[in-house]
Amino acid sequence: MSQTTRGVLLYAVMALLIVAVGLAQSWTLALAILNLCLISAVMALGVNIQWGYAGLFNVGIMGFAALGGIGAVLVSMPPxxxxxxxxxxxxxxxxxxxxxxxxxxxxxxxxxxxxxxxxxxxxxxxxxxxxxxxxxxxxxxxxxxxxxxxxxxxGGLGLPILIGWAVGGLFAAGAAYLVGKLTLGLRSDYLAIATLGISEIILAILKNENWLTRGVKNVTGLPRPVPDERVLQEAPWIADLAARFGTDTITAAAVVARLAYACLFAAVLLIVLWLAERALRAPWGRMMRAIR
The missing domain is CATH 1.20.58 (Methane Monooxygenase Hydroxylase; Chain G, domain 1)
Structure with a gap:
């Protein structure tokens, strides 16, 4: 069995499992699992480039992901x-x-x-x-x-949440640049130690600097890039959709909202995948493979 055929079969099995969850339990749960898979796929692309192609061990992934959350709070929450x-x-x-x-x-x-x-x-x-x-x-x-x-x-600046996503990515890129600058020329285990240290520093700031991020009390009510479910429940077309499929408006609104998230996450994943493929075919990508 070729690697391509094996990959297609694995994706097909995963799709069937998600459909089975939708049929046996609920489609809102199935779509929530799908959205988590899409988010994880975006993170996995970064790990694949760094660890899979270059063999550089990074144990601070969640710290960089937390910087994305900080960017969303500081940019999109109202002051x-x-x-x-x-x-x-x-x-x-x-x-x-x-x-x-x-x-x-x-x-x-x-x-x-x-x-x-x-x-x-x-x-x-x-x-x-x-x-x-x-x-x-x-x-x-x-x-x-x-x-x-x-x-x-x-609080934040009250700007759209998609701008917050971009700023969070810039925060993570800035931290990655600093770590790379400090560990340039050293062995990969030093990179692992540096990324672990940076990740723990970021998490400590998140937990303890309440004036910036509310700490462990969490920030609730982040703006959404798709319509809110409570707003969708009052839309006439949602009521028509619920009647057509024999369900209630609450379930229909939840499914529509999660489908919108799935489309948005899939678009981001495809853009990141396209950029990663372009980069790996460029001189930078050949350099990354040469490191390995």
């Missing part, structure tokens, strides 16, 4: 009224402290005597951290005190 006024000034000062620390560290790296670069650089970073916390701690406390039951964070 929380009063949060920026409560802690915005101190947040700005904390940001200036971070920028100043980076500038000072770069200055020490370039101008300090070679024997003093490491201790002076470490002292600069430690001092900058404590200065940053002087402003960040009161800012986070003030922001988290603004409607803590339902908000307690800054």
């Amino acid at each position: 929380v009224p009063g949060a920026l006024g409560a802690g915005g000034v101190n947040l700005g000062l904390a940001a200036l402290a971070i920028v100043g620390t980076l500038g000072a560290a770069l200055y020490v790296r370039e101008r300090a005597p070679l024997s003093l670069r490491k201790p002076l650089g470490l002292a600069t970073v430690v001092a900058g951290y404590f200065v940053m916390r002087i402003f960040l701690d009161p800012a986070s406390e003030a922001i988290e005190a603004v409607d803590p039951a339902s908000a307690g964070y800054l």
